[in-house]
Amino acid sequence: MNELPNLVSGSVETESSFGQVEVKALSVEVGEAAERFTALDRLNFALSPGEFVCVLGPSGCGKSTLLGAIAGHLIPNEGQIFVDGELVLGPHRNRGLVFQQHTLFPWKRVIDNVAFGLKMSGTGRAERYREARELLDLVGLHGFEQRFPAQLSGGMQQRVEIARALINRPRVLLMDEPFGALDAQTRRMMQDLVLKIWMRVRTTVLFVTHDIDEALCLADRILVLSHRPATIVADITVPLAKPRDEDMTMSPEFIEIKRHCMTLLRNST
Amino acid sequence: MATPFAANQSAGRPSVVQRRAHGALRHRWIWRGMSVLVSLLLWQLASTYKVSIGLVTMENVPAPSELVPAFWQILHSPKLPTHLLASITRVLTGFSLAAVVGMSAGLAIGRYRAVEDMLLPPLEVLRPIPAVAWIPLAILMFPSSEASMMFITFMGALFPILLNTIHGVEGVDPRLIATARSLGTRGLSLFTEVIIPGAAPAIVTGLSIGMGTAWFCLISAEMIAGQYGIGYFTWQSYTLQNYSDIIVGMLLIGALGMLSSVLIKRVGLSLMPWYRLTEARR
Numbered sequence: 325m326n327e328l329p330n331l332v333s334g335s336v337e338t339e340s341s342f343g344q345v346e347v348k349a350l351s352v353e354v355g356e357a358a359e360r361f362t363a364l365d366r367l368n369f370a371l372s373p374g375e376f377v378c379v380l381g382p383s384g385c386g387k388s389t390l391l392g393a394i395a396g397h398l399i400p401n402e403g404q405i406f407v408d409g410e411l412v413l414g415p416h417r418n419r420g421l422v423f424q425q426h427t428l429f430p431w432k433r434v435i436d437n438v439a440f441g442l443k444m445s446g447t448g449r450a451e452r453y454r455e456a457r458e459l460l461d462l463v464g465l466h467g468f469e470q471r472f473p474a475q476l477s478g479g480m481q482q483r484v485e486i487a488r489a490l491i492n493r494p495r496v497l498l499m500d501e502p503f504g505a506l507d508a509q510t511r512r513m514m515q516d517l518v519l520k521i522w523m524r525v526r527t528t529v530l531f532v533t534h535d536i537d538e539a540l541c542l543a544d545r546i547l548v549l550s551h552r553p554a555t556i557v558a559d560i561t562v563p564l565a566k567p568r569d570e571d572m573t574m575s576p577e578f579i580e581i582k583r584h585c586m587t588l589l590r591n592s593t
Numbered sequence: 594m595a596t597p598f599a600a601n602q603s604a605g606r607p608s609v610v611q612r613r614a615h616g617a618l619r620h621r622w623i624w625r626g627m628s629v630l631v632s633l634l635l636w637q638l639a640s641t642y643k644v645s646i647g648l649v650t651m652e653n654v655p656a657p658s659e660l661v662p663a664f665w666q667i668l669h670s671p672k673l674p675t676h677l678l679a680s681i682t683r684v685l686t687g688f689s690l691a692a693v694v695g696m697s698a699g700l701a702i703g704r705y706r707a708v709e710d711m712l713l714p715p716l717e718v719l720r721p722i723p724a725v726a727w728i729p730l731a732i733l734m735f736p737s738s739e740a741s742m743m744f745i746t747f748m749g750a751l752f753p754i755l756l757n758t759i760h761g762v763e764g765v766d767p768r769l770i771a772t773a774r775s776l777g778t779r780g781l782s783l784f785t786e787v788i789i790p791g792a793a794p795a796i797v798t799g800l801s802i803g804m805g806t807a808w809f810c811l812i813s814a815e816m817i818a819g820q821y822g823i824g825y826f827t828w829q830s831y832t833l834q835n836y837s838d839i840i841v842g843m844l845l846i847g848a849l850g851m852l853s854s855v856l857i858k859r860v861g862l863s864l865m866p867w868y869r870l871t872e873a874r875r
Contacts, residue, residue: 392771395771395775396775397771397774397775414774415771415774415775416775416777417775417776417777419775420775420776421771421772421775423768423772426766426768427766427768427769427772429769429773429786429787429790430867430870430871431790431791431793431865431867431868432867440773440776440786441776441777443786444773444776444777444778444779444782444786445777472866472867472870473867474867474870474871475870488776489775489776492776492777
């Protein structure tokens with residue numbers, strides 16, 4: 325991964341040329357035998373490098389299935405996914421994944437959870453701890469290196485999850501309702517944190533949520549999915565500057581987009 | 594008697610609560626100690642007066658007071674280390690083999706469906722057969738009685754270890770495996786980094802139960818086929834009419850079984866410092 329600049333510290337490369345995602349005629353069926361159903365129905369879309377895109381849709385519509393397919397954990401029945409022109413055939417360290425909760429390794433200390441990706445690529449202990457510490461500083465968890473995940477609050481655990489996914493310098497960061505289990509205030513803080521990190525790291529982010537406000541706060545673009553089998557019912561560009569403060573959420577532009585999203589979601593259920 | 598409820602009523606003054614709770618705890622230990630003493634006293638009376646109630650007779654049962662000299666004698670006898678060593682060697686051999694076979698087969702069966710289909714059906718047929726029922730066949734199968742007793746011990750420990758390992762592997766959160774693979778884990782690392790630590794609590798439980806059944810099976814095997822060993826000692830004491838030694842043997846068997854199970858649990862917990870934390874959260 326030497327061709328990538330150090331994304332965490334020092335001078336920050338604002339425009340990365342990596343992280344382009346193309347989803348072409350993607351159909352995925354899930355479930356066993358009789359309960360098998362089509363979760364995604366011929367989806368077509370593309371993400372530009374460094375774009376922050378939210379996927380919004382009613383619960384159970386296949387948002388997570390979409391992330392699973394891009395991550396390489398689910399095999400598409402039809403269609404292809406390309407990341408920087410390469411066909412996705414399975415999980416890969418350049419596509420990071422963050423789940424809602426409790427997917428830290430409970431038997432590893434915080435520092436070892438974060439350094440895990442580098443351990444798997446054969447980086448020496450001193451170097452991987454150094455990078456892990458840097459990332460823990462970035463997510464505001466300096467001093468918690470030796471804790472076990474069970475000794476952290478839900479919000480802190482999600483910070484560790486994000487740091488762990490970032491250590492591989494993924495071209496695409498896939499986030500599956502990462503703050504769904506947090507209280508409103510912590511969630512708000514985590515959204516700010518994700519934006520702050522994204523401004524520095526500029527990886528492509530595909531962020532699944534069912535919360536319209538969350539999508540509006542974070543996204544450059546919002547993909548709205550229909551109820552299953554999921555199709556894309558709208559591809560909305562959010563032309564507001566980031567970070568977006570409270571005042572901006574009161575602006576007519578913002579309210580117009582929000583109303584539009586609500587109508588779409590209501591019609592799709 | 595200071596009950597825990599009484600201690601709760603004075604909440605708000607922690608020092609008092611603590612002192613009372615501490616007092617209550619000490620009280621309970623006194624009661625527990627008394628309970629053991631009273632039991633011993635009843636036993637002493639029953640065997641001194643040779644109580645007989647038709648179905649059960651205490652006529653030949655030695656009194657606790659007779660056990661003390663018997664214990665003293667066996668502790669100073671050169672035979673004791675020989676018996677203990679024989680039993681411990683057999684248990685360790687049978688148990689270690691069962692641990693290696695049970696854990697490796699369990700990991701493979703729990704992880705790969707093809708291995709499950711190949712290995713599990715014959716094991717499922719053997720599973721309901723108690724290990725002790727293998728004794729006659731084991732004597733026929735193994736020319737050395739030593740090997741046959743180790744085999745019985747092995748059979749006794751195998752299934753608890755195997756089944757708990759399978760259970761543990763199947764219980765590893767699939768999202769943890771997905772996460773590990775997204776972070777670049779493949780091949781053997783998936784086992785060493787995710788599946789084995791994830792299944793470890795269940796494996797330790799299996800080892801601990803397996804150790805108990807290993808002792809149980811060994812004692813039965815020694816009573817039938819043994820020369821030396823603590824089970825043999827106990828049975829021989831019966832045939833030689835050293836009735837006190839029967840009970841000494843029984844107590845030694847109990848102590849050895851308990852000690853080895855506790856040892857496994859302790860070692861297991863010290864290898865999994867994170868486990869107590871996750872348990873507390875649930």
